[in-house]
Amino acid sequence: MSRDRVVVIGGGVAGLATAALLAADGHDVELVEKNAELGGRAGSWERDGFRFDTGPSWWLMPEVFDHFFAMLGTSTTEQVDLVRLEPGYRVFYGPDESPIDIESDETRSRAVFDGVEPGAGDALGRYLESGRLAYDIAVDRFLYTNFDSPRAFLNPDVLRHAPTLAKLLARSLQSFVAERFTDRRLRQILGYPAVFLGSSPDRTPAMYHLMSSLDLAEGVRYPDGGFTTFVDALVRVARAKGVRIRTDTTATAIVTRRRRGIRRRSAIAGVRIRSGDGTERSLPADVVVGAADLHHIETRLLPIREQTFPQRFWDRATSGPGAVLVLLGVRGTLPQLAHHSLFFTEDWTTNFDAIFEHPTRVPVPASLYVCRPSATDSSVAPAGHENLFVLVPMPADPRIGRGGVDGAGDAAVEQIADRAIEMVAEWAGIEDLGERIMVRRTIGPDDFVTDVNSWSGGALGPAHTLRQSAFLRAGNRSRKVDGLFYAGSSTRPGIGLPMCLISAELISKRLKGDRSAGPTPV
Structure with missing residues (x-):
């Protein structure tokens, strides 16, 4: 694999994770962040002895964190003290x-449900079993893939459960829950994970009932110390792998060059940046990863002829x-x-x-x-x-x-x-x-x-509606500019800290030509 010069735009969780993995893969990586502090939405604020996390506050899907840190030769236990x-x-x-x-704990959760609605404990057990099956298939076949190979869909497990998966995609989470539970309070407990996905129970596919297996059972x-300790861990592992990090540095344009003999396609040349003191310069690059908000990357840093997701795309998005x-x-x-x-x-x-x-x-x-x-x-x-x-x-x-x-x-x-x-x-x-x-x-x-x-x-x-989930979500590679990729909650696989870590791994897979469907073997 060649050693590319990579510039990552955005020092949030997805940007730091992408930078760390690409540096571990042997690339020369520089990250630019417009703010003085790193972390993006996972920020913090302090006053008079109070220290607040201003973003994520739920730690779910621990195996995703474990896998990410293992790829970098360390572990969650070494980096973060979880309670x-x-x-x-x-x-x-x-x-x-x-x-x-x-x-x-599932056993105690079932007892709680039974105390609210007789028989709801057993119904919860069946609900969580279904959710675990959907979750396992999602992790093995749909979350860690760039959907650039039919193998993600032709796996025997996927084919065997295809009718069930299709039904889960075709109906809402709200109707799926209402069919199994009567009490409003229990319905709300099982429906609220849709908010984690940027949507509502009646707008989210029932496939996402898998979320309940994460908190009610796992x-x-x-x-x-707060979620800033996780951001600090990402900064540590990124720097340990050789990533150069620039804060107070705003990306003002993605610089491209026209490709000879290829109509209507460009290639990455670098990133134009402005430092906090107003100095402007260009960072040369073979690869650019836009790990900031995708709308901003596309509509503010690229001319319209090079936008894969122009404003008209966002006008239709949710x-x-x-x-x-x-x-x-x-x-x-x-x-x-x-x-x-x-x-x-x-x-x-x-x-x-x-x-x-x-x-x-x-x-x-x-x-x-x-x-x-x-x-x-x-x-x-x-x-x-x-x-x-x-x-x-x-x-x-x-x-x-x-x-x-x-x-x-x-x-x-x-x-x-x-x-x-x-x-x-x-x-x-x-x-x-x-x-x-x-x-x-x-x-x-x-x-x-x-x-x-x-x-x-x-x-x-972007909300996890049906047309903004899985392979229907905005892709992570530009169709107009070779060498331009995207990471973070705007793109695949979606919203949340675990998804941002997976989005970083998907970029690593792209650059290695890895078209596998599951997590990268460690």
Whole structure:
């Protein structure tokens, strides 16, 4: 394999992972990141002794992390200290209903379901068995493939289960769950993973019921010290493999050259960059990996004639949700909340329609998610105080506005935050929550545009609808420019930290000419 000069654009999880793997493969790799800090959406913010993760907060699919680190000659255990959460999460349904704790174990989860709806425990067992089968097939045949060989589809396991897989793709997760469970609360527990996929239960294929086998059976973990410790680990392994990392360095254009004798195709020549001091220069490259937002890479860094995914592609695409994030440092303790707590409104179909149907609108009331990492990690808040991260799913609409510190954000964002705080206080029985807030910062959809060049202000990436999943999701290789590739949540295989690691491996496979369907043997 030749030693290529590679420039990776974007220092988020996908960019760092791609840079590390390509350097391990023997390439000369340089990474450029526009912000002063690395991590992208997996960012952090500190104030007055409180340290907040501002992005991912669930550690699922641990075998994907294990495989990634093994490819680099190390292990998850060596790089990150994982804690198994008990309970996995707590679910609130209103001020007058008792919350339900979901354990990180299938046997106990089945008991919880039986306690809510007689017979639901056995139904959950069958549901998780089906989910594990779908998950195993996905990992073995569909997640680690570039779909450039029919072998992904002609595998005996895939062919044997083809009728079942087809049915799972053809119907919604919501209908699949409703056929098996009656109680609204259980239906919501099994439907909410669609939000992790940037969608809603009625818009997500039933194939993704596989997600429930990850938390209800395999459990939920947390990296001690916060998710920035995972970003730090990626930086360490990337640098150890020889990656040169430039922060405060903005990619302003992808430089190409016309190929002789090949009509309407170009080849990579380099990347134009601007340093923090305003200096501009070009980095020569044989390969460029766009690991930032794909809409930004395509529509801002390339001329239209070289865009595989021009604006008209995005005009037809479906964004995942936006979000208002609320970071709260709270005086005293909050035992009413678990490490992860979910607050589900009764009419969440209306809630999701507000986010995804046009014209979109801010949902009132809004379902929301609260992370209390101080329940597990003493380093994220001063002794005796609590750290809360509140996520309120919103339409992917920058017009909702930007956030700020101590209530200084745009009015709509601060109103959304106020309603979320009131909802948590009422439903969890913390009457004085608002009075105990010592630190407050909000982040709105327009901040995602500024901070990570997010398409439409989305918090996650393109939604996992049927036509934006698996081989139908945006591909990771340019059709117009040889040597240009894409990694991250905008492309295959999709949204989430594990998917970003797999997307990095898919680039490594592309450059090695590896057309296999499963994880790279270690």
